[in-house]
């Protein structure tokens with residue numbers, strides 16, 4: 333059976349970008365929005381994320397005495413990525429980040445705080461924001477989706493995958509989809525693509541990211557890059573396709589340990605007990621390639637009670653604990669025994685680097701490997717989220733954000749700054765949605 337739906341705006345994907353775009357567009361009660369979501373049961377990457385929102389110049393930072401701004405945030409991102417080609421995009425996203433963090437906290441009533449305990453490589457001041465309980469992205473996305481589904485001018489259709497774009501004379505005029513046995517034909521003045529990247533699609537990962545090998549995939553299986561199949565025939569300019577949000581602190585159980593651990597004194601050694609890296613020299617995305625280059629593509633991270641006191645306050649550590657990925661040993665001898673490493677070699681590796689503190693037993697440890705959480709390559713977009721062809725012209729009737737669009741890491745995964753993923757998604761959703769509700 334066919335069902336024809338006519339709306340002002342259709343959004344493909346009810347993750348971070350899609351929900352934010354729909355929430356902001358539907359602030360105008362005269363704008364009718366349909367959101368088609370492939371599967372809420374499987375969830376979105378935002379829902380399995382740590383829910384850490386990078387924003388510079390928030391009132392939370394001000395209250396904590398942290399001097400930050402959108403400019404400083406953008407400069408940090410660009411220093412890590414070296415991707416000057418996308419400076420306008422980075423600037424536009426950083427410029428709105430504090431606004432939506434305040435809106436989520438003050439207008440939508442979701443508790444937020446700045447994580448002064450969330451040190452990250454390249455982040456010149458603390459600027460990750462999360463709920464005080466560090467519950468991760470799931471409750472945040474649940475909160476936002478509930479508000480969205482209560483809006484009278486919004487239809488949120490679940491188990492309703494978009495199957496293609498409807499294009500007339502080069503203009504996108506809506507989408508095709510299905511729900512249950514029904515074929516959906518949706519007509520809309522504007523179509524927003526928010527279906528995320530392709531880390532869950534083996535063929536696309538082989539095509540664009542083969543050098544990552546066969547990493548653990550720590551994202552949701554709905555990230556199959558469906559939009560790539562729709563955008564390529566339209567001549568969209570696909571950029572930075574080899575870059576990913578990688579992670580070098582994925583446990584062998586598939587969970588992650590707190591990325592702040594290196595800044596709390598944690599030490600990494602390989603299977604042979606050799607310390608192969610300055611743990612603070614890389615962000616977790618860049619660290620992935622270093623771990624990948626070690627024997628058996630694994631390493632063990634070791635920390636002590638002092639580090640554990642701070643690191644344990646995260647959903648990642650709670651999940652790792654539940655999975656049985658975190659272990660402990662009272663002293664170096666028993667640690668070496670548990671790791672099957674020569675005690676003398678291990679003791680040598682545990683010596684502090686210059687300027688760092690020495691770890692003191694008892695020790696905590698976890699075996700780690702590298703993983704990919706999400707892709708960072710995608711369609712070129714301008715600062716309003718318009719999708720660009722290779723000749724620079726925008727595709728009429730279409731907007732895109734989040735993992736569908738080019739990310740902020742540059743050409744290499746090592747250029748990823750913590751918080752870039754949700755910045756691209758919530759930030760572009762905010763920009764696109766505001767543009768609709770203000771009639772631009």
Ligand SMILES: Cc1cc2nc3c(=O)[nH]c(=O)nc-3n(C[C@H](O)[C@H](O)[C@H](O)COP(=O)(O)OP(=O)(O)OC[C@H]3O[C@@H](n4cnc5c(N)ncnc54)[C@H](O)[C@@H]3O)c2cc1C
Nearest residue numbers: 345347349370376377378381382384494734735751753754
């Ligand atoms: C484990 C993990 C931790 C992370 N932690 C952080 C963090 O703390 N901070 C940060 O900034 N970033 C983090 N990220 C990255 C961040 O989650 C993503 O960059 C972000 O969620 C991308 O937003 P999005 O809206 O593009 O996609 P998503 O949030 O994944 O939403 C996309 C939605 O589209 C749906 N969809 C897919 N195909 C279709 C289709 N054909 N039709 C309809 N719907 C479809 C999906 O089901 C999904 O619901 C993390 C990622 C992972 C995996």
